[in-house]
Amino acid sequence: MEDYKGLLFKILRSFAQNTFDQDDLFQEISLQLWRSIPQFKGEALAKTWIYRVALNTAIKWKRDEGKHRSSLTHSEGLEYLIQKKQSPPNPRIAWLYEEIAQMNKIDISLCLLLLDGFNYAEMAQLLGISESHVGVKIHRIKQHLIQKSKAHVSSGI
Amino acid sequence: MSHPEFEEIQQIWDTQDPDAGYEVQIPELTQKIQKKARFASNILIFSELVLIFANLLGACTILLYSSAPDSGYIIALAILMFIGAAYIVFEKIKRIYLEKRFPKSLLGSLEQAIAQMQVQIRLTQVMRWYILPLGLLTILAAWNKQTSSWVFLCILFFFILGWRGGAWEKRLYVRKKKELLSLKAQLLRER
Numbered sequence A: 001m002e003d004y005k006g007l008l009f010k011i012l013r014s015f016a017q018n019t020f021d022q023d024d025l026f027q028e029i030s031l032q033l034w035r036s037i038p039q040f041k042g043e044a045l046a047k048t049w050i051y052r053v054a055l056n057t058a059i060k061w062k063r064d065e066g067k068h069r070s071s072l073t074h075s076e077g078l079e080y081l082i083q084k085k086q087s088p089p090n091p092r093i094a095w096l097y098e099e100i101a102q103m104n105k106i107d108i109s110l111c112l113l114l115l116d117g118f119n120y121a122e123m124a125q126l127l128g129i130s131e132s133h134v135g136v137k138i139h140r141i142k143q144h145l146i147q148k149s150k151a152h153v154s155s156g157i
Numbered sequence B: 001m002s003h004p005e006f007e008e009i010q011q012i013w014d015t016q017d018p019d020a021g022y023e024v025q026i027p028e029l030t031q032k033i034q035k036k037a038r039f040a041s042n043i044l045i046f047s048e049l050v051l052i053f054a055n056l057l058g059a060c061t062i063l064l065y066s067s068a069p070d071s072g073y074i075i076a077l078a079i080l081m082f083i084g085a086a087y088i089v090f091e092k093i094k095r096i097y098l099e100k101r102f103p104k105s106l107l108g109s110l111e112q113a114i115a116q117m118q119v120q121i122r123l124t125q126v127m128r129w130y131i132l133p134l135g136l137l138t139i140l141a142a143w144n145k146q147t148s149s150w151v152f153l154c155i156l157f158f159f160i161l162g163w164r165g166g167a168w169e170k171r172l173y174v175r176k177k178k179e180l181l182s183l184k185a186q187l188l189r190e191r
Helices: A005-015 A019-039 A046-060 A091-101 A105-115 A120-127 A131-151 B004-015 B026-065 B072-101 B106-144 B149-188
Strands: A082-084 B022-024
Touching (some): A005 A046, A046 B149, A091 B004, A105 A120, B072 B106, B106 B149
């Protein structure tokens, strides 16, 4: 968990936008990873395996409306499994995550894989679709982000 | 196809240090995960075993302790409950088999989840229709024994409750299956 928490946090920020939802999704992903360990036979890199399980969980995850507690704060004694550290805000990163979060879940998955350096073959294998299909989707995602970046002057791009 | 503008976006992404944003409470996480995992796998196994056991116990009780064990309705009811138990065992084996059948990819996982939802929908439908002959035979067996009207009403009430509960459960699984199909369509869509 310690070695790959950075990867998981990127997925959390992309699929869930408030602390409670991120905590809820983090628990679901951790649970699925724990249950999938016996099936991991080392035929893929650990990073690929973690990405597959985490994305699988994230695209099927739904925000639990009944347990929404975003109005509660830490000072009210609510225990979160992930705690946000105080760090200087990065508006460009924040903008990028906002744009990613507005995509549909499949495009979010592809975008994360693209930005994290997976090649088309790896993405195709992870997703179960052809490389040409990956190429078409990636091209569309890139065009979309470039258009958005041109429209968003304050992002500094 | 290279996009110079996209390289700038990639640079923004690469400059982030995601570890700096969050800390994980590892001991609490471990505890929660172990507890959730035990509960999730136990609840599914438990509910299947309860259904199988309830049908078998019900059938045996009816045959052994009924005051009219040779009544046609009693025998038919017992046979139906044995068949019900056998069907649930069959669906359980099918569900376990499905878990191993699909490739390990996002698409494979979606297809597995869709197939499992279909199994759940079919099981709910069959169990719902199963309530009809079960209810009818129970009422006929009770009528044969000249049971009071209150008992009839209670029997009717519980079977109606079971019927409505089955409808609600089926709607839930159908909704989940639709969501999964939509995700699969998004994944396979070219544009």
